[in-house]
Structures are given as C-alpha cells and as structure tokens.
Amino acid sequence: MSREVLYHKIAKIIEAQILSGTLRIGDKLPSLRSVQKIHGISLNTAKQTFLELESKSLIESRARSGYYVSISSQRKLALPSISKPDLTAKEKNPDELINKIYESLNRKDIRQFSLGIPDDSLLPIAKLNKSVIKITRDLGNKGVEIEPAQGNENFRRSIAKWALVLEGKLTGDDFVTTPGTMNAIFNCLTAVTKSGDTIAVESPVYFGILQLAKSMGLNVIELPTDPVFGVDIDALKKIIHKVNAVCLVSNFNNPMGSLMPDTTKRRLVEMLTFYNVPLIEDDLFGNLYFGASRPKPCKVYDEAGIVMWCGGISKTLAPGYRIGWVAPGKFKNKIISQKLLQTVSMPSLYQEVIADFMEFGGYDQHLRKLRQTLHTNCLKYQCTIEDHFPANTKISQPQGGFFLWLELDERIDTAELYDLAIEQKLSFAPGRMFTQHDQFNNCMRLNFALQWDDNLENDLRRLGQFFKKAL
Amino acid sequence: MSREVLYHKIAKIIEAQILSGTLRIGDKLPSLRSVQKIHGISLNTAKQTFLELESKSLIESRARSGYYVSISSQRKLALPSISKPDLTAKEKNPDELINKIYESLNRKDIRQFSLGIPDDSLLPIAKLNKSVIKITRDLGNKGVEIEPAQGNENFRRSIAKWALVLEGKLTGDDFVTTPGTMNAIFNCLTAVTKSGDTIAVESPVYFGILQLAKSMGLNVIELPTDPVFGVDIDALKKIIHKVNAVCLVSNFNNPMGSLMPDTTKRRLVEMLTFYNVPLIEDDLFGNLYFGASRPKPCKVYDEAGIVMWCGGISKTLAPGYRIGWVAPGKFKNKIISQKLLQTVSMPSLYQEVIADFMEFGGYDQHLRKLRQTLHTNCLKYQCTIEDHFPANTKISQPQGGFFLWLELDERIDTAELYDLAIEQKLSFAPGRMFTQHDQFNNCMRLNFALQWDDNLENDLRRLGQFFKKAL
The missing domain is CATH 3.40.640.10 (Type I PLP-dependent aspartate aminotransferase-like (Major domain))
Structure with missing residues (x-):
C-alpha cells in the first residue's frame, strides 16, 4: 500500500472511533510511537495520519501533552445565538436576583455552579x-x-x-x-x-x-x-x-x-x-x-x-x-x-x-496545570451536557476561562426556576443577571473551575434532568 | 501650724519651683508618700497640697501614674488664632505643595516633622x-x-x-x-x-x-x-x-x-x-x-x-x-x-x-503606653518650642492626637521656606496645605509621634533657629 493510502486508511479508522463515540471529546489519543507500532508504519506516516485528522478538526494537539479528540469532532449541540440587545426595550433591574444568588453562595451544601471564581482545590493555597x-x-x-x-x-x-x-x-x-x-x-x-x-x-x-x-x-x-x-x-x-x-x-x-x-x-x-x-x-x-x-x-x-x-x-x-x-x-x-x-x-x-x-x-507550572484542568473540565461538562440536558440546549464553546453559557428552550425561565433548583441543592447564574434588559431569560452561566469527580458529574446530570423535567 | 496653713505653705513651695522652671512642664512630681515624708506631714495634708496645685491648673494627675507639672503652669506662648476663613477669597490649589511634601516623605536623612502617622518605634510591630x-x-x-x-x-x-x-x-x-x-x-x-x-x-x-x-x-x-x-x-x-x-x-x-x-x-x-x-x-x-x-x-x-x-x-x-x-x-x-x-x-x-x-x-496596654509617650512628647515639644522658636510663635495645646499647630510671625511663609528647611534636613507640613484659600501661610503642623531623644530635641531646636534666622 502506498504511504498516502496507508495514512488515509488509519485516519479513517480513528475517525470512525471518534464518530461512533468510542473515542470521546477530550480523550487522549495514543502517542505517535504507539500508533507507529500498532499499525507497523513509519513515524512519518503516523504523523501524516494525525495531521489528516487535525485538518478535519477531529483532533487537536496540546503543547507538550499530545493529541486529543477535539470538541468539534462530536459537537451535537448548537452554539448560543449572537445576542441582539433591544436598545429600545425597557430596562429591568436584576439587583434583586443578584442579591438572591449572592446569598446562596456561602452555602456549603449546594453545588455552586453559579460561582465566579475557581474552587479552592484548584489553587496553590499551601504554597x-x-x-x-x-x-x-x-x-x-x-x-x-x-x-x-x-x-x-x-x-x-x-x-x-x-x-x-x-x-x-x-x-x-x-x-x-x-x-x-x-x-x-x-x-x-x-x-x-x-x-x-x-x-x-x-x-x-x-x-x-x-x-x-x-x-x-x-x-x-x-x-x-x-x-x-x-x-x-x-x-x-x-x-x-x-x-x-x-x-x-x-x-x-x-x-x-x-x-x-x-x-x-x-x-x-x-x-x-x-x-x-x-x-x-x-x-x-x-x-x-x-x-x-x-x-x-x-x-x-x-x-x-x-x-x-x-x-x-x-x-x-x-x-x-x-x-x-x-x-x-x-x-x-x-x-x-x-x-x-x-x-x-x-x-x-x-x-x-x-x-x-x-x-x-x-x-508558570501552576498556570499550565490549571489550564489543563480547566480545558479537560470544559470538555467533560460539554459531553455531560450533551447527554443529559434537553436536546435543543445551545452551548458556548470557550477557548479559555471557566464559564459555559447555555441557552435553553425558550419556554425555560432560569431566574424563575432558581428557587426550585436550590431546593435540589443546585445553583447556577441565571442569564437575566447579565443584562439590564429583559432578555437571556432562558440562559444561564455555569462555572467549570470545580474539582471534577463523580459527585460533580452527578450534579451536572441532575441539573440537566431538572431542566428536562421543567419543560 | 494648722493643717490648712501647712498645705498652703507646701503648695506655695512647689508652685515657686514650677514658676521658676525648676520643675518643668511634664516633669513628674514626687509621690504623695514622698511629700508626706519630706515635709513630715500626714497623707491627707499631702493630698490637700496636690489638690490645691491641681485647682490652680499647675499640676495634673494622670491615671495610674501620679502628678505632673501641667502645660498651663508655665505657658508662655499664646494659642493660635481662631480661624476665620474668608469664604469670598479666591481658591488657591495647594496640590503642587502637597506633592512636594509627599516626595520628601521617603527620605530617611530628613527629620520628618511633616509625617501624618506615628514613627515605627511607637508601634507593636513584632507582636x-x-x-x-x-x-x-x-x-x-x-x-x-x-x-x-x-x-x-x-x-x-x-x-x-x-x-x-x-x-x-x-x-x-x-x-x-x-x-x-x-x-x-x-x-x-x-x-x-x-x-x-x-x-x-x-x-x-x-x-x-x-x-x-x-x-x-x-x-x-x-x-x-x-x-x-x-x-x-x-x-x-x-x-x-x-x-x-x-x-x-x-x-x-x-x-x-x-x-x-x-x-x-x-x-x-x-x-x-x-x-x-x-x-x-x-x-x-x-x-x-x-x-x-x-x-x-x-x-x-x-x-x-x-x-x-x-x-x-x-x-x-x-x-x-x-x-x-x-x-x-x-x-x-x-x-x-x-x-x-x-x-x-x-x-x-x-x-x-x-x-x-x-x-x-x-x-489596651499598647494604647496606654502610646498615650503616655505622646502626652510626654507633646509637653517636651512645647517646652523646646517655647525656648527655641521666635517669641511671638503661637502654639496649639492639644488634649490628644499627635499634631502641634504653630502660628508664626506674619512675615513667615512656611511654604516658601520649605525648600530651605529641606536643605537643613528638616521637614514640616506648611499651613497652606490645609486649606483651599490663601491663608495659614505663616502656620505649620508638626508631628510629635516620634521617638524622643537628643537628636530629635536637637532637630526641633534647629527648626526654631531656622525660623528665627528667617525673620
């Protein structure tokens, strides 16, 4: 088989794994050397294979870490709309809502998806x-x-x-x-x-x-x-x-x-x-x-x-x-x-x-580690949201930071549902907080600078189910 | 001799010592028991003696410390005038002057009478x-x-x-x-x-x-x-x-x-x-x-x-x-x-x-000590100023804090003299800083929250001589 045909073929295999979900968003791909050994090909051919997948936006390289399945490879949910604030709309002060969200921030028994700062566990506090x-x-x-x-x-x-x-x-x-x-x-x-x-x-x-x-x-x-x-x-x-x-x-x-x-x-x-x-x-x-x-x-x-x-x-x-x-x-x-x-x-x-x-x-080292954690969390959140939130949920695709912006079904009012969510020990930042106009009522902001574990995944699933039920 | 005549007589002796300057402002008087022993009188008579002196404002008692020669006993300098700001006068911005004073605040070679805070030596830093x-x-x-x-x-x-x-x-x-x-x-x-x-x-x-x-x-x-x-x-x-x-x-x-x-x-x-x-x-x-x-x-x-x-x-x-x-x-x-x-x-x-x-x-203990130091310093400053500043200097008589306000001869312009004083390694806060109007030009503020020692006393004398020379 010519080299060209060879790397095409191997790329197709990996692509199928990605599209079927065998390899999921954020999963790390085998190293170039592993691919070389597994398929008995030259290092150059292995490199060509990865370049091919990268050019299709199926995978992405991360500095000093290797190749990962990229978010765009499996994206099922749409991006949120481009905002079109109605400048003529009457202003509506969200202060009361903001105060309510602030008040629940100190409760340790609540999952604080509404938080605007990273969780302690991600900070170098002892140092x-x-x-x-x-x-x-x-x-x-x-x-x-x-x-x-x-x-x-x-x-x-x-x-x-x-x-x-x-x-x-x-x-x-x-x-x-x-x-x-x-x-x-x-x-x-x-x-x-x-x-x-x-x-x-x-x-x-x-x-x-x-x-x-x-x-x-x-x-x-x-x-x-x-x-x-x-x-x-x-x-x-x-x-x-x-x-x-x-x-x-x-x-x-x-x-x-x-x-x-x-x-x-x-x-x-x-x-x-x-x-x-x-x-x-x-x-x-x-x-x-x-x-x-x-x-x-x-x-x-x-x-x-x-x-x-x-x-x-x-x-x-x-x-x-x-x-x-x-x-x-x-x-x-x-x-x-x-x-x-x-x-x-x-x-x-x-x-x-x-x-x-x-x-x-x-x-430098702290920032590198924090970035990796946030990137991984971002992808894990997106996968979980795709699987457990209503299918017409739209979701942002940040290239940094630690916030996801979700646009839910138009019938959802996140500010109205907030109290019910708190009863479920789940908090989020309703979209209405982020504007002086009467808009973004079906939106919310989620913080992903939290420690990813089974509890967090479970809470995110519960949040999705909460909105499914609300519809 | 009747008790009344007795305490009058002893009070007169102490009064003479104060008026002649043998006992100076801020000096501590002998204890009641010492007075009792020295003069061979009863403790009550000694107490009467001190009450007599106190009623004449010649001495003052300080809590848990004893009796001291009071400032009013020997006051030679007048109080500063009651300010009468001319509300119709044109405003004159002292910003430039203030910046100049700020700039010299970091110079360790200058005696910082201009400082607005206590010297480090008076603060409980180690604790x-x-x-x-x-x-x-x-x-x-x-x-x-x-x-x-x-x-x-x-x-x-x-x-x-x-x-x-x-x-x-x-x-x-x-x-x-x-x-x-x-x-x-x-x-x-x-x-x-x-x-x-x-x-x-x-x-x-x-x-x-x-x-x-x-x-x-x-x-x-x-x-x-x-x-x-x-x-x-x-x-x-x-x-x-x-x-x-x-x-x-x-x-x-x-x-x-x-x-x-x-x-x-x-x-x-x-x-x-x-x-x-x-x-x-x-x-x-x-x-x-x-x-x-x-x-x-x-x-x-x-x-x-x-x-x-x-x-x-x-x-x-x-x-x-x-x-x-x-x-x-x-x-x-x-x-x-x-x-x-x-x-x-x-x-x-x-x-x-x-x-x-x-x-x-x-x-509590820190504040008590600080108050005693400041009170003593205040009196020492006043004595030194009385002795070494121009005789027509007017001086405030604060009952607390750590600033003295001096009103000098009307021909003195403290802001104008500031640069010359800095050459002598002496700084003060010119009166012009403390008003938006064109007034207090012959005034200045001195900080007495400094460590009293021979150097400080000498610097204060030098400052007095500086103004004498300026006249």
Whole structure:
C-alpha cells in the first residue's frame, strides 16, 4: 500500500472511533510511537495520519501533552445565538436576583455552579500560605509601613515581566496596583467618565459592571455579541458618538467566553483612537487559554495610550487577596492620584507574596496545570451536557476561562426556576443577571473551575434532568 | 501650724519651683508618700497640697501614674488664632505643595516633622508580625477566600467591643470595614453626595479631604474653627441650607488638635438631625487622649442614624495594613453595596490580626503606653518650642492626637521656606496645605509621634533657629 493510502486508511479508522463515540471529546489519543507500532508504519506516516485528522478538526494537539479528540469532532449541540440587545426595550433591574444568588453562595451544601471564581482545590493555597509567612518575616517593619500609591515596586516589576504577550512594551512603572480588578475598573471609569456619561459593553455582560455603572450614574449600551468572536465592532461604530468609554473583556469574556480575534482587536483600537474614546480592557482570564498560546490583549495595538489594561490574580491564584492592577496608558497619573485619595495605598504583604510566587513559586507550572484542568473540565461538562440536558440546549464553546453559557428552550425561565433548583441543592447564574434588559431569560452561566469527580458529574446530570423535567 | 496653713505653705513651695522652671512642664512630681515624708506631714495634708496645685491648673494627675507639672503652669506662648476663613477669597490649589511634601516623605536623612502617622518605634510591630504568622496558619484556605462585603465578622465584633465609649449602642453588625479610614470617608461621601454638592469642613482641615472633595466635584465650605473647641457651630448653622454633608474630626482634629466639647457635639447632632444633613465623623484619633477618659464621638448623640462614624488603626497600630471601618447609621446598606462594587471585599488576614490583637495582644496596654509617650512628647515639644522658636510663635495645646499647630510671625511663609528647611534636613507640613484659600501661610503642623531623644530635641531646636534666622 502506498504511504498516502496507508495514512488515509488509519485516519479513517480513528475517525470512525471518534464518530461512533468510542473515542470521546477530550480523550487522549495514543502517542505517535504507539500508533507507529500498532499499525507497523513509519513515524512519518503516523504523523501524516494525525495531521489528516487535525485538518478535519477531529483532533487537536496540546503543547507538550499530545493529541486529543477535539470538541468539534462530536459537537451535537448548537452554539448560543449572537445576542441582539433591544436598545429600545425597557430596562429591568436584576439587583434583586443578584442579591438572591449572592446569598446562596456561602452555602456549603449546594453545588455552586453559579460561582465566579475557581474552587479552592484548584489553587496553590499551601504554597501561598508558606510564602505569606516567609514574606512577613522578610518585610519586618516594612509590613506595617505605607507604600507609595502606585503600588509595590517588586510586584509591578513581576507583572511587567509576566506581561510577555505585550512583547516588552510595558515596564513596572507602567502599572498601578489596585485592591482587586473590579477596583481597577472602578478607578478607570472614575478617571474617564462622569455622571450622565455613557459606556458601551458586551451583552451578556458581567453584572458587576452594570451595577457599578448604575451606581456611578452612567448609562450603559449593551452591544450585540457573538459567542465565539465577541462584540460586534460595526454595531459599536454606529453609536460611537454617544459613547464616553468602552469596557469589555477581550479574552474569554464573562459569561459567554468569547475571544475577540486579533484583527478585530486591532480594528477596535484604531477606531477608538480615531474617536478618542478610552477602552477599559478587563483581561482577567487571558492566562487561562486552552490553545497553544496566550491571546493578545487590545493593549498590544495601543499607540495613543487610550487602552487601560486591567488584570488580577483572583481567577488564577487567590480571590480573597484582592490584588489587581491596571496599565492605564495616558491616564496613569490620574489613576495614581485617585488611588491615593480613595485608599492611600495597599498593604505590601500580598503584593510581595504574589511577586514571590511569580518569581520563585512555579507560577508558570501552576498556570499550565490549571489550564489543563480547566480545558479537560470544559470538555467533560460539554459531553455531560450533551447527554443529559434537553436536546435543543445551545452551548458556548470557550477557548479559555471557566464559564459555559447555555441557552435553553425558550419556554425555560432560569431566574424563575432558581428557587426550585436550590431546593435540589443546585445553583447556577441565571442569564437575566447579565443584562439590564429583559432578555437571556432562558440562559444561564455555569462555572467549570470545580474539582471534577463523580459527585460533580452527578450534579451536572441532575441539573440537566431538572431542566428536562421543567419543560 | 494648722493643717490648712501647712498645705498652703507646701503648695506655695512647689508652685515657686514650677514658676521658676525648676520643675518643668511634664516633669513628674514626687509621690504623695514622698511629700508626706519630706515635709513630715500626714497623707491627707499631702493630698490637700496636690489638690490645691491641681485647682490652680499647675499640676495634673494622670491615671495610674501620679502628678505632673501641667502645660498651663508655665505657658508662655499664646494659642493660635481662631480661624476665620474668608469664604469670598479666591481658591488657591495647594496640590503642587502637597506633592512636594509627599516626595520628601521617603527620605530617611530628613527629620520628618511633616509625617501624618506615628514613627515605627511607637508601634507593636513584632507582636503584629507574630500574629500574622499565627493567623495565616489558622486561616488555612480561608485566607484566599472572598469574605462577605460587610467585612470580617470577628473583626467587626472586636471593634464593637472596643467602642466602649458608645455605651453598648453598637454591635458588630453596625459596622462595615474598609481599606483604610480614608476609604471609609470616601465611601460615606459617595453615599450621601453627588457632583456639584457642597460639604462643610473645619479650617484648617486635613488636605486629603479637600483633594478628595475636589476629585468628586464637591464644593467645600471651610468653617471658622477654634484651636481648642473645634468648629463654630453657629457659623455652620448660617450656611446649613447650602450644605449636603458635614465632614469633621470631632476629637483631636488634624491639624489643630481641637476637641469639641460634649455639649457642642450634642448641639451639632441635633441641628444636623433637624436639617437632615448627614455627618461624616472621622474619629481616627479618639483613642489617643491625654486626659482621664476617651472623649465621646458625636455618634453617641445620634438617634436618627445620620452620623457615619469612621475609625481605623492607621494612627495607633499599623498604617500600612489599610484597615478602617465605619458605623454608617441609616446608610449601611448603601455603603455595603458600594464596597461590593468598588472592591468586592477585603482580605481577611489583617482584619483577623487586628481582632486578635484587640482580644489577646494587649491592645489596651499598647494604647496606654502610646498615650503616655505622646502626652510626654507633646509637653517636651512645647517646652523646646517655647525656648527655641521666635517669641511671638503661637502654639496649639492639644488634649490628644499627635499634631502641634504653630502660628508664626506674619512675615513667615512656611511654604516658601520649605525648600530651605529641606536643605537643613528638616521637614514640616506648611499651613497652606490645609486649606483651599490663601491663608495659614505663616502656620505649620508638626508631628510629635516620634521617638524622643537628643537628636530629635536637637532637630526641633534647629527648626526654631531656622525660623528665627528667617525673620
């Protein structure tokens, strides 16, 4: 048999295994050497076989780990719709719903699919605690002293080192540290807007942004958003004259998980530069990519200093430390003086602890492991949802982060069903939380940054059955 | 000799010693038993002698410590004038000056009389560091978890326990913790004002309040303020219809050190309740009293929930921890939801550390020692200033806190002389920092929460000579 025919034949065998479900989404394929031995072929032929399967999107390679059955190989459920927020619709405040969800967050007896942070079991807590003790001793008197308003110098240097994706464009002096990423965003909004102004955001959008904007007297325009590619830049352009700032998550947004393509990012920054509209870019999930490399932030394309790039460690290391930062471009001095007035400074300890972890604690290794866990969990969730949720469920396909966005049958009202679900010890984040308009009532967000085990799988099945029954 | 004649005679001898300067301000008098033995009199007669001297304000008793020569016994310098801010005067922004003073704060080679916090040597740093290590171990996973927005429960309970002065009126649930006291004030202002509103403050006033108000688009009315008794309530009443909130330090204000009498506090709260104007009461220095007991806050008189009582530990324990709180009365829910949006929550660690120190670390003992040190320093500063500053210097007489307010010859411009002083390695806080108007140019604030030793005394003398030379 010619080599070409040979690898075709073997690829067909594996393809059949995938299509029949013998090999399932997220399963690891045998190594190249195993395939070589099993089929008695050359290494090159084995490679050709895998390339063939990859070109058909049936499998995907993961860095330093091998080949896996890809999600698109067996995808049965459709993607959620591109959102089309009705800007004329009456606003409907979801505050009450949000408070209700917050209240149940502390209940240990409930499966917290609604959580916005990773489960403790995925965080390097023992290492961090050890570092807290070491750094406390090292700091001595400095631990109780007030540090400069811009933030801890060691920590800012570490952030700059880790901002590899910016190709060395930023130094420690370009950053200002903040008590959490939400505070970075709050400070950015304070710096570039005043009461009565208008900001544009994704739709659905993280509810904290809506509440914050409201508390600041800002109007919010929700933009049409694609579950895969993020906000619709053309729709933004049409209303840009009304907008004083844009605020979005370019990489793996919350809740849809969409990832804005580089070309869109570049176009967005060019457009905002032209109209002189600042961009508050929340890049909290950027390091949690499932692909080969970290996606770029819009900040990479920022020549005029209009992009305020916000980040933090709440989604990867320690939510309770409340450590975030912003590279505020031309608004740096304003942000520093605001921080000085609002909080004077931040404690040095946790900033030094994170700097220490970034330098010596195996930050890279931790992130790699966390990404693998999240990617695997994402695929396991999708399989379980395909098997146990109503057949017309639509589901997002995030390339990073830890949220899945589900669009259920139109007759389902997730906010209305929430109390019933809590009775079943199951919680989720109803779609209605993520918009100021009366929409996404049949949607919900699920957190997959939890420890995958039989209990979790069972709870996810129960959630599917719960919705099947509700129909 | 009759007993009456006897104690009169001995009192006269001691009085002569005080007036001649043989006994100096702040010197400790011999104990009652020593006086009894020296003069061969009964213990009662000795007591009468001291009562006589005390009634003349020549000496003062300090709890559990004995009798001391009082400041009023030898006071040579006058009190600073009652401020009369000219509300029609053009505003003059002191931001540049403030930045200059901030810049020199990190220089270790300069005597930092300008500092707004106590010197490290007066703080229980070793104990706190030990507690950080203990609490980190105790907290385990909880150290990286997000706590409820209202703040750490143990800590709030400890604050309530320590708010003895409020006679049990407040429980832990009445408090919201904040990243520092400035953040408490910021949050209070955010809760009760909007851009374009007007607040009333003391004059001179802590410059951070002026800068914060300006950044929030608030107008500020500076009120006439007495260096001993604080703001003029009648002056406030005249403009109360223009005012959306009052913001002041009722106990040992910064920079004058004035202490509002209880009757004034009560009248103030009654008046503000009548006009429904909220009071943001910054009580950061209340525990640093030199007298027999802690002065009451205005909050004691608050029946309607209009007083937002702010406090913290930056002036007594650990400035760098950035731990403050507020008992926001009827604005509690608003403050909590603002905190949730702006910072989500605070790290548990330092809150637990302070709670631990309040419960088991000897907080009471630390405060007692700190108060004694500050009181002694205050008197030593006053003696040194009397001896070495220009004879027409006026000086405040604080009953607590750690600031002295000096009013120098009218030809002196402290802001102008600042650079020259820095060349002499001496820094102070020029009066111009503490007002939005063109006033207090011949004033300055000195910090006496420093370690008293020959060097410090020498630096203070040098500062006096510096101003003598400048004249």
